[in-house]
Amino acid sequence: MTAVTTAASTRRIAWTRRRRSLARFCREYAKSRAGMFGLCVLVLAGGAAVAAPLFISAHELSAVYAPGSPLRPPSARFPLGTDGYGRSMVAVTVWGARISLTVGFLATFMSIGIGTLVGITAAHFRGWADTVLMRVTDWFLVLPTLVLAAALASVLPRGVTTVVVAIGVTCWATTARLVRSQTLTVESRPYIERATALGAGHWHVMTRHVLPNVMPLVLAQTTLIVSEAILLEATLAFLGLSDPTKVSWGTTLQLARQVGAVSAGDWWVLLPPGLAIAAVALAFSLCGRTMESVLNPRLRERA
Structure with a gap:
């Protein structure tokens, strides 16, 4: 009975600390005007993407039965005018947010997962594992991300899934380097040595002690990579390496190029998706920088 009571009390204390940490994070984040502006833009973009099927019909997006x-x-x-098929640019831009944001988030989760796994594994085991994993990471860092993603997307079947994979497996190197550095710092602390001396295995140390301490860095890095993933998705779609039947900001720009909107000066076909890409990428960057400054005490002290 005493053991059960102690365990329940420990869980309550842990949850209380987490709630206080979350409340403190929200208060510090709310002090940043740039971060709040970015968050508002993301809420508006995400809300429009989720609610798009409620006020945009398939008829409005049809290339054959365009209104x-x-x-x-x-x-x-x-x-906002019409595109090369006669579709409303308002409908195309709003609906395009669904594909662009979905690809950006999925590719980011894949990239963050690979980078976190590689970084923690390399720093924890060190030795030959660290050497091999970091040399592979350096190879991905040296190669241009866009060129590597375009090459990968060109050899795989064309589609949205291919774009997600192409972006996810090419953008993880920076995360791996950052996580490795943070893991080395965490594992130099005394409680890691005490946990190992008490019999904690590699999996326990990596998941119970290292991972929770690197998660703030991973979370901040996630918001920064999403903007890069959205830009890469738009670029790959513009190059014709995505599914042309899916409406996204990149495929909208590609259609504008195909119908000669650039040379004809049809600015209304280029401006809405271009501004949407720029606004969302900037919003994610602002949120990421703000989160990084809030979670990093040194940056917070400088601010």
């Missing part, structure tokens, strides 16, 4: 004439300038009926 308007191709490449018409902004008007009362189409506030």
Whole structure:
């Protein structure tokens, strides 16, 4: 009975500390105007992407049954004009957020997962494992990410899944380096040595002691990589390496290039998706920088 009571009390104390840490993080984050601006932009973009099926029908996105004439300038009926198929640029831009954000998040989770696993493994085991993993990481760091992602996307079947894989397996190297550095710092602390002396195995140390301490860094890195992943998705789609039947910001720009909107000066076809990409990428970067400054005491003291 005493053991059960002690365990329950320990869990309550742990949850209380977590709630206090979360509340302290929210208070510090709310002090940053840039971070709050980025968060508002992301909430608006995410809300529009989720709610898009409620006010945009498949008929409005159809290339065959488009409601308007191709490449018409902004008007009362189409506030942002129409694209090369006659579809409303408002509908295309809002719906394109679904694919672009989905690819960005999935590719980021894949990249963060690979980078975290490689970084913790290399720093924990060291020796030949550290040498091999870091040389592979250096190889990915040296190669241009866009060129490697484009090469990978060109040899795999064309589609959204291919773009996710191409981005995910090419953007993890920076995360691996950062996680490795943080893991070396964590494992130099005395409680890691005490846990090992008490019989804790590699898996216990890596998952119970190292991973929780590197998660703040991983979380901040996640928001920074999402913006890079969205830009890469738009670039690969613009190069024709994504699924052309899926409406995204990148495929919208590719269609504008194909119909000659760039040379004809049809700015309304280029501006909405371009501004959407820039705004979302900037918002993620602002959120990432703010989270990094809040979670890193040294950066917070300088600010």
